[in-house]
Amino acid sequence: MRDNRLRLGEALALEIGDIDAERKRVHIRRGKGHKDRLVPLPDLTYQALRTLWQRHRHPRLLFPNPTGSMERVRNATTHMNRGSTQAAMKAVVQTCGIKKKCPSTLCATVLPPTCSNRA
Secondary structure, three states, X not given: OOOOOOOHHHHHOOXXXXXXXXXXXXXXXXXHHHOOEEEEOOHHHHHHHHHHHHHHOOOOEOOEOXXXXXXXXXXXXXXXXXXXXXXXXXXXXXXXOOOOOOOOOOOOOOOOOOOOOOO
């Protein structure tokens, strides 16, 4: 089974040309083991990426380094910093109240007998 999840470093390194909207997939270059792979691109994710790009309009990077003015972002030569991205995601997770582990819920189901021994 192939892994369709993106690692943080893979996501940050994405370039505009890696997005194939027509075939709804993303080309991951030099992923784990320095292998290329294709992962599905859901419509909602595509729309979010498109909206993000429309804000900064960098000619190559999907996640350019966001330091400074919009003009500096548009001309950035590196992608976003990994540590800053992790800190931002941690803040979002805390704000949204997302928990990594959910407490287990006990459920009991009472089913009626499926057959009877009537003669």
